[in-house]
Amino acid sequence: MKKILQLSLGIITSVGGFLEIGSVTTSAQAGAQFGYQLLWPLLFGTICLVFLVEMSGRLAAVSKHTVVGAMRERFGFPFFFVVSVGITIVVFMVLIAELGGIAFSLQMLTGIGFPWWALPVSLVVWLLMWKGTFSLIEYGASLLGLVTISFAVAAFRLHPDWAAVASGFLPSMPHSDKARYGFLTVSILGATISPYLMYFYSSGAIEEKWDRSYVVMNRIIAGFGMFFGGFLAMAVLIAAALAFQPMGIQVNTFPQAALLMTTALPKWGFYLFALSMLFACFGAALEISLAIAYFFAQGLGWNWSQNLEPSKNARFAFVYTVIIIVAAIPLMFGVDPIKVTMMSMALTSATLPFAIIPFLFLMNDPIYLGKYRNGWLSNAVVAIVVLLSFVLALISVPLEIVGG
Amino acid sequence: MVLIRDVLDKKLIDREDCDMGRVSGLLMHVGENTQPRVTHILIGGPTLWMRVNPFLGRISKRLGRMWGPKRSEPVRIPWSRVETVGRGIKLDVVAKETGALDWELWLAKNVIEHIPGGGSEEEE
Numbered sequence: 153m154k155k156i157l158q159l160s161l162g163i164i165t166s167v168g169g170f171l172e173i174g175s176v177t178t179s180a181q182a183g184a185q186f187g188y189q190l191l192w193p194l195l196f197g198t199i200c201l202v203f204l205v206e207m208s209g210r211l212a213a214v215s216k217h218t219v220v221g222a223m224r225e226r227f228g229f230p231f232f233f234v235v236s237v238g239i240t241i242v243v244f245m246v247l248i249a250e251l252g253g254i255a256f257s258l259q260m261l262t263g264i265g266f267p268w269w270a271l272p273v274s275l276v277v278w279l280l281m282w283k284g285t286f287s288l289i290e291y292g293a294s295l296l297g298l299v300t301i302s303f304a305v306a307a308f309r310l311h312p313d314w315a316a317v318a319s320g321f322l323p324s325m326p327h328s329d330k331a332r333y334g335f336l337t338v339s340i341l342g343a344t345i346s347p348y349l350m351y352f353y354s355s356g357a358i359e360e361k362w363d364r365s366y367v368v369m370n371r372i373i374a375g376f377g378m379f380f381g382g383f384l385a386m387a388v389l390i391a392a393a394l395a396f397q398p399m400g401i402q403v404n405t406f407p408q409a410a411l412l413m414t415t416a417l418p419k420w421g422f423y424l425f426a427l428s429m430l431f432a433c434f435g436a437a438l439e440i441s442l443a444i445a446y447f448f449a450q451g452l453g454w455n456w457s458q459n460l461e462p463s464k465n466a467r468f469a470f471v472y473t474v475i476i477i478v479a480a481i482p483l484m485f486g487v488d489p490i491k492v493t494m495m496s497m498a499l500t501s502a503t504l505p506f507a508i509i510p511f512l513f514l515m516n517d518p519i520y521l522g523k524y525r526n527g528w529l530s531n532a533v534v535a536i537v538v539l540l541s542f543v544l545a546l547i548s549v550p551l552e553i554v555g556g
Numbered sequence: 557m558v559l560i561r562d563v564l565d566k567k568l569i570d571r572e573d574c575d576m577g578r579v580s581g582l583l584m585h586v587g588e589n590t591q592p593r594v595t596h597i598l599i600g601g602p603t604l605w606m607r608v609n610p611f612l613g614r615i616s617k618r619l620g621r622m623w624g625p626k627r628s629e630p631v632r633i634p635w636s637r638v639e640t641v642g643r644g645i646k647l648d649v650v651a652k653e654t655g656a657l658d659w660e661l662w663l664a665k666n667v668i669e670h671i672p673g674g675g676s677e678e679e680e
Contacts, residue, residue: 215643216643217643221567224565224578225565225566225567225578228560228564228565228607229565229580229604229607229608230607230608233608282671282673282674283673452577452578453567453568453575453576453577453578454575454577454660455574455575455660456575461673461674461675462668462671462673462674462675463664463668463669463674463675463676463677464664464675464677465660466660466661466663466664466667466668466677467659467660467663469668469674470663470667470668473671
């Protein structure tokens with residue numbers, strides 16, 4: 153009975169915690185500019201994420217190692233140092249974007265400019281980290297995030313042409329604006345395949361004391377949870393394609409993005425969009441802050457647990473305290489969260505091979521996983537998608553920067 | 557046992573199951589007529605940074621003297637204190653007494669405990 157409850161909660165939290173500012177912004181921009189044509193990177197990214205999250209949970213359940221702890225052990229400190237530099241920069245940018253997403257949602261609801269919300273929002277996120285337990289953060293935030301299911305309602309209410317939607321799952325080239333198409337593909341892949349999710353998920357498995365008996369449950373949670381989460385991101389793209397593309401609107405601001413909901417749900421759409429973004433970004437900000445603290449604590453062998461009071465794992469608490477405060481500063485000066493989001497998602501794609509390929513070596517190591525090692529299919533799927541996103545990022549990120 | 561694979565970078569756990577860092581380096585005695593043997597486990601920033609680049613190791617040492625608990629030398633744990641080598645390395649020591657938790661205790665005492673709700677490091 154306990155496991156059925158854990159299974160249900162695991163799937164619900166994966167769905168509720170999937171959408172965040174990165175996935176919503178990239179999907180909305182892709183739908184507005186290219187219709188259904190960019191559904192395929194969402195599908196590829198979601199399949200890759202299902203495999204990666206399943207691997208992270210399996211590693212924790214079988215070897216009792218978190219992803220970061222095992223990587224440090226297997227590849228040594230110099231490697232950990234290089235990866236930590238890249239991960240810290242990218243994850244820090246994503247945290248700025250998520251805090252900005254919360255602040256922007258509050259601006260929509262209250263009319264008070266988002267820079268004014270930066271500090272209060274950061275303080276609330278920090279306070280929950282300071283006083284909350286792991287379960288409160290994981291389940292509480294993700295349950296609130298279930299309001300993002302309203303994106304699926306919006307997509308269905310706009311009556312999409314399902315044959316056209318299906319054709320978007322096959323890669324195709326656009327007639328014009330190929331550089332932008334490439335950049336959005338990379339951003340979608342970066343928003344979907346976030347390494348911080350793996351760090352968070354494997355840490356959660358250790359916090360909840362998973363063992364080998366959880367291997368099957370982990371597979372179901374990763375499969376269903378991430379798949380339905382990806383389905384919500386696809387709903388955002390479909391709704392954006394129907395709401396924006398016919399009118400030639402490009403989504404460059406947050407209030408513009410709300411149109412994708414108000415077109416389908418004129419009465420409640422505005423508030424549903426603001427609340428969806430508020431809760432989705434809030435959950436993501438908590439998960440990211442925790443993930444970065446886990447990253448350093450596990451990599452360097454410190455005490456770590458979100459269930460201990462801060463003084464019992466002082467370095468762990470210090471890391472998330474500093475990173476949350478520092479992330480609020482650019483927002484207070486009015487840095488645009490959408491621009492930060494797009495660039496951080498593309499950079500995530502560019503750094504993926506450094507985080508993921510060594511992880512694949514680890515997942516094939518009999519010392520850590522014995523008979524629970526990866527099969528050829530999971531290795532192939534993850535390696536292909538990660539290398540594809542890396543190559544696309546190398547081409548499109550410089551083009552986007554040069555072209556503005 | 558393969559030292560680099562099984563010992564270096566492994567997590568260290570004290571006799572009370574407290575995490576006390578990872579193995580930063582190993583100190584070996586190489587005698588003229590005897591087999592080389594590991595004498596100490598080293599824990600600390602200077603040893604770690606030295607592995608990336610000797611210059612970074614020297615900077616870490618200098619900064620360690622100026623800030624925080626002001627420890628510039630790595631912590632040395634005699635190899636004789638190693639109990640088991642498995643998923644982690646279990647040591648027959650009390651972490652707090654070795655110096656491996658100097659930064660943890662310094663941060664708890666000087667920063668975290670001063671923030672409301674931070675609790676006290678010494679409370680059980």
